Amino acid sequence: MKINNLPEVFTAALPVLKEINEAGYEAYFVGGSVRDLLLNRHIHDVDIATSAYPMEIKQIFKKTIDTGIKHGTVTVLYEGESYEITTFRTESGYQDFRRPDHVTFVQNLSEDLKRRDFTINALAMDVDGNIIDHFDGLGDLEKHLIRAVGKAENRFHEDALRMMRAVRFMSQLQFTLEPETEQAISDNHELLSKISVERIRDEFVKMGIAPGSQKAFQIFLDTGLSEEVPGFRGKKENLALYPQLNFSPTTEANLWALMIILLKLPNDKIPHFMRMWKNSNAMERQVADIVAFFDLISSHAPNNYDLYKAGLETIVSTIDLAHILGQPVNGSALVDSYEALPIKNNRDLVIDGHFLLKNGIPAGPRVGLLLEEIKKAVLEGVISNNEAAITEFISLNH
Ligand SMILES: Nc1ccn([C@@H]2O[C@H](COP(=O)(O)OP(=O)(O)OP(=O)(O)O)[C@@H](O)[C@H]2O)c(=O)n1
Numbered sequence: 478m479k480i481n482n483l484p485e486v487f488t489a490a491l492p493v494l495k496e497i498n499e500a501g502y503e504a505y506f507v508g509g510s511v512r513d514l515l516l517n518r519h520i521h522d523v524d525i526a527t528s529a530y531p532m533e534i535k536q537i538f539k540k541t542i543d544t545g546i547k548h549g550t551v552t553v554l555y556e557g558e559s560y561e562i563t564t565f566r567t568e569s570g571y572q573d574f575r576r577p578d579h580v581t582f583v584q585n586l587s588e589d590l591k592r593r594d595f596t597i598n599a600l601a602m603d604v605d606g607n608i609i610d611h612f613d614g615l616g617d618l619e620k621h622l623i624r625a626v627g628k629a630e631n632r633f634h635e636d637a638l639r640m641m642r643a644v645r646f647m648s649q650l651q652f653t654l655e656p657e658t659e660q661a662i663s664d665n666h667e668l669l670s671k672i673s674v675e676r677i678r679d680e681f682v683k684m685g686i687a688p689g690s691q692k693a694f695q696i697f698l699d700t701g702l703s704e705e706v707p708g709f710r711g712k713k714e715n716l717a718l719y720p721q722l723n724f725s726p727t728t729e730a731n732l733w734a735l736m737i738i739l740l741k742l743p744n745d746k747i748p749h750f751m752r753m754w755k756n757s758n759a760m761e762r763q764v765a766d767i768v769a770f771f772d773l774i775s776s777h778a779p780n781n782y783d784l785y786k787a788g789l790e791t792i793v794s795t796i797d798l799a800h801i802l803g804q805p806v807n808g809s810a811l812v813d814s815y816e817a818l819p820i821k822n823n824r825d826l827v828i829d830g831h832f833l834l835k836n837g838i839p840a841g842p843r844v845g846l847l848l849e850e851i852k853k854a855v856l857e858g859v860i861s862n863n864e865a866a867i868t869e870f871i872s873l874n875h
């Protein structure tokens with residue numbers, strides 16, 4: 478098979494491949510970019526595999542970065558773009574975050590493709606657009622199948638994260654999992670416990686926020702993978718609701734909020750759960766806010782002060798979340814009410830703490846409390862947001 482009209486991302490990289498070829502080495506486009514080209518999907522970056530060693534690549538190009546010399550990877554900067562160029566290799570054992578523990582350089586492309594995870598990821602393309610396909614990746618692309626290269630069990634022993642990648646690609650591409658590959662995951666799911674949480678989390682999130690997440694999540698549960706990740710052990714019954722959902726979450730925060738709701742985690746357990754997954758403090762806060770606002774709208778209609786405290790971002794996320802969970806919520810009414818609020822943040826209030834001090838309120842906690850009471854009164858429409866009304870309110874309440 479030959480591709481004639483290559484998109485810009487590839488044509489821009491062609492001179493790089495040609496220079497490597499002219500220096501006497503082989504070079505190919507490999508991995509996700511070739512897969513996504515054939516699927517007509519957006520291509521974010523192109524990876525290049527070569528017979529040249531990193532030192533040889535560094536001699537060919539003026540600007541390079543030593544990304545992972547030991548593992549065979551050099552980044553080449555060319556015409557304002559950067560390209561990861563990796564020497565043909567095989568690998569086994571990923572302990573650290575991104576890079577394999579040890580790699581063995583191999584002689585040719587064929588050996589390199591053999592060690593890749595799935596047939597659809599083991600495709601290569603040369604400078605002329607010829608597709609190299611040793612494992613019928615093209616057939617599997619047509620059949621919409623995720624199938625391990627060779628013996629699935631071996632691929633998962635080389636890198637157990639690949640089991641999570643399998644369900645992640647199912648979700649992103651809306652493909653099905655080939656039965657032997659699925660069986661190998663069921664047989665080897667415990668291997669996942671050796672993989673760092675960060676790597677698992679990245680795949681889990683990619684799976685969760687892609688369009689085929691319900692079917693992928695079902696396999697994640699059925700194969701036992703869910704038993705190996707933080708906070709999910711013994712929770713299959715709770716999580717079984719996920720595949721029934723009508724929509725996938727589209728943001729990371731909503732994915733976590735959804736998990737917390739399905740797991741029925743009480744509020745005080747949210748920080749621990751989020752930290753087990755090595756989420757950032759910012760993500761933890763965002764998720765806690767969404768869950769809190771979801772609980773609030775599930776029990777009563779929010780008043781203006783509730784809307785003010787939640788803020789637009791949390792409100793919009795929570796509406797999406799309710800939609801995903803099939804909970805009735807009048808989203809546009811909530812957003813309209815928010816938009817109509819007389820103040821949306823501290824700066825919108827005509828007075829501040831200094832104003833209270835100038836008006837005889839002694840410094841101390843009372844200042845903050847009174848400010849909050851004033852905000853509440855303004856939001857509830859009890860007083861207008863102007864100095865005269867607020868001054869009168871203070872004299873009545875002090
Ligand atoms: N655990 C892994 C990770 C990667 N690969 C190989 O390295 C390529 C590039 O890896 P990566 O960029 O992580 O994945 P992509 O398939 O490119 O997917 P994405 O579009 O998410 O980048 C993959 O296609 C696959 O051939 C692998 O065999 N095993």
Ligand SMILES: [Mg+2]
Nearest residue numbers: 508509510524
């Ligand atoms: Mg990639």
